[in-house]
Amino acid sequence: MRAKLNAILLAIMILLTSGSLPNTVEAKTADVTSLASTMGKTVICIDAGHQSKGNNSKEPVAPGSKTVKPKVSSGTQGIATGKTEYKLTLEVALKLEQALQKDYKVVMIRRTNNVDISNSERAIRCNQAGADMTLRLHADGSVNREIQGMSFLYPSTDIPSTKKIASQSLEITKVLSKAVLKETQATSRGLIPRSDLTGFNWSTVPVVLIEMGFMTNRNEDMKLSEDEYQDKIVQGIKRGLDSYYKVAAKN
Template sequence: MSACATASQQADPPSTSFTPTSSAASSASPITVPGLSTSVSESPTPSPTPEPSTSTPEPAPETTSVVDAPDDDYTPPVEQPTPLEPVQTQDPATQAPAPAPSGGGRVVVIDPGHNGANGANPDVINALVDAGFGETKPCNTTGTSTNDGYTEHQFNWGVATKLQAILQARGYDVRMTRTSDDGVGPCVNKRAAFGNDANADAVISIHGDGDDASARGFYVMTAERAPAGAAMAAQSESLASTVRDALVNDGLSPSNHLGSGGLWKRSDLAGLNLSTRPTVMIEMGNMRNSADAALMSSSAGQQQYAQGIADGVSAYLGAG
């Protein structure tokens, strides 16, 4: 099996626009040569009113004339600015500690956990599906919520869409396992297959936890049973620790309750047990903890989570 996916060429690298500095032209001092009276730096003044040039103007028909007045055709002489230092626009999404701003079209699959209509469709989401290693699990679940009723599927969707925007701006080919927050599913086995079929360079599954009120912080999970062999498991673990480090760098705290140092290997999660690509599942915080709930319910908090994950993905893929 291939341990290293070939970067896809289909996505364009992020474009950088080139804007010559306007000061470049004015920085060149005109040279006055005695005896030479003609200044070449002055543009000849174009005639402001283009003339119909020939013959007698006729009364213009009101709507049917196909002969354009030449207003748009006149190109005034352009002074060529001296190319000094190009000014490159900086994409706002790549500011700050973006470790590897060029995704090179590599595929990142984002899996926002659960879905908005799961709760209304128990017959669908309770159906048992393949969970890997000969086991079965329900197709999907509803997820948790804060004490104020802000749902996990909303949180997951908010972080996922923000993460998508950041990674796309960095040149990654980003694909989502679901494309709205008001549908049902997909089932966990379909979500895993989505990343496998995409030959994803990294798969990020986003969740929020519902734990004891005193528990706080995130943890990044990987499969304990190595469904695609030791080499792929090592890649997942590298992805996990790199994302953990980036989340910490971006101001978020590892869980004080579960896992160790923000990492946790699990044997019971179908999304991990069925994945053959570098995959992590992240519980971003505990929705039953008041401080985490406040952060997770806010757009700014979700942006902070997305930024941390994006920086981790960039660092991981940049090193690969």
């Protein structure tokens, strides 16, 4: 009886070990504790775009793709404020973390500027943390200083790697964009499908990228650095997520 039990236990051990080996290797970077303490809350992964120094080494733009792109760039810069995009995206990301913490489990890709995390790595970390969705925060830049407004990017339906997440990403984008535009009164540059973004193509969970405005437009750049305007962006995102995930309105 005892020998039989031991044999069964051994078989289970072998099964578990062989089955979970590839995951174990990849899980090195996963936020395992946050996954364990989720307690049924919706998990939002926040990726503040860019970092203090870009990394020009290349990585595949999608799993299995021969097309490569720089791992992560340093982003644009404010024409009036001189502020870098990576600083701005982190400011808003940290405020958003605060705003969401009570009702959601929040996973942060970064809390400081001095990191080196490629765009594929960012997506993979959100996947492994068990995110229900990933929100990427960015700001725009253009040689045309007149251009301003917000864009809402989501993964394209026509490439294999994001086929599974494209339609839900679009649904979230629709709700989010409506709420953020209502709150900020920003000019909308629309909802734009993208097939060329590494951070989308490596994602296995729905993902939205908000280009919060143009740092190369003097007015918008200054507005993006105002506390009050950042709070509006954050409130808009929170309202959008609340309505998509049916979290009861708090006020």
